Amino acid sequence: MPQDLHALLGDLVIANRILAHEGVLDDFGHVAVRHPERPDRFFCxxxxxxxxxxxxxxxxxxxxxxxxxxxxxxxxxxTVLHARLFAARPDVKATVHHHAPAVLPFTVTDVPLRPVFHMAASLGGPVPVWDSRDEFGDTNMLVDTMAKADSHARALGGGTSVLLRNHGASNAAHSLPALVFIAVRMMQNAELQYRSMSLGTPRFLTEGEIRLTADMQMSERPLDRAWAYYRARAGYGGI
Structure with missing residues (x-):
């Protein structure tokens, strides 16, 4: 096994453990990563x-x-949810589907989830909501067919995040460290936005702030720092 693939699969295990430790994933949810040498393959x-x-x-x-x-x-x-995200987005190298409790209120109401603090700029603007009923009527609410997975991928579009009506959320990124950062910050932003709304109308990030801050946070130095922090919290630190 090539060393870079060996290391990547180790990081995939660690990403699962991190997102479980941080409360994004529970007994359900899943993480996937694209094969570094075969873009038509991925691991989950x-x-x-x-x-x-x-x-x-x-x-x-x-x-x-x-x-x-x-x-x-x-x-x-x-699993097909991840497959069709990778098929639709050649730029995406890692994906996660989860049911983080803090995010769920924004899947069961018409209140948009929007970046309300700078660490969540990578969410982009208001997070789109995919409603399976629009194309498929009543279902088991799983993204378990090619047709539903392709529809879900279209709802994500070119962004990093999509909510699933009355279900959960999915995130996509250019690396596992970026994916972990986005998913954790999505959960934190949802918590902060919900709490802020009890005090009044939150001040959201502007389009310019979102673009500039997300570009910075998705760069190597911040992601290396965040990845090391989350690894340590999940028991994978080192001196």
């Missing part, structure tokens, strides 16, 4: 709670969500 765990994911749980998939070697393991029912 078998169906297992993120806090328990190990290297042995990781499977390789094509962009239809089909495992190249199932190894007798059962994948997540929503």
């Amino acid at each position: 765990s078998r169906s297992r709670s993120p806090e328990l994911v190990t290297r042995d749980d990781l499977l390789e998939f094509d962009l239809d969500g089909t495992p190249t070697d199932p190894k007798g393991l059962k994948p997540y029912l929503e």
Whole structure:
């Protein structure tokens, strides 16, 4: 196994553990990363709670969500969600789908989730909401078919984040460290926006502030610092 792929798969396990430790993921939700040498392939765990994911749980998939070697393991029912995000967005290298409790109020009301503090600038403007009923009527509310996954990817568009009506959220980024940063800050922004609304109308970031701040935060130095911090909090620190 090439060393960069070996390291990337280790980071995928760590990203699962970090997002579980930070409360973005619980017993459900999942993280995926694109193959560094095969853009038509990606890796995701078998169906297992993120806090328990190990290297042995990781499977390789094509962009239809089909495992190249199932190894007798059962994948997540929503693996195709990641497959079609990677298919729609060649720039995306890592994805997560979650049900962070702080985010859920913005999936069950018409209040837009918007960046309200600078560390959440990577959310972009108001986060779009994907409603499966628009195309599919009543469903089991999982993104478990190609058609639903493609619709979900269209709702994400060129951004980093999308809410799923009465369900949860998905995030996409150019790396696992960036993905962790965006998902955690999305949760924190939701908490802060909700609390601020009890005091009055929040002051949101301007379009210019969002663009300039997100560009800075998605660069190497801030992401290296944040990734080291979250790794340490999840028990993967070092001296």
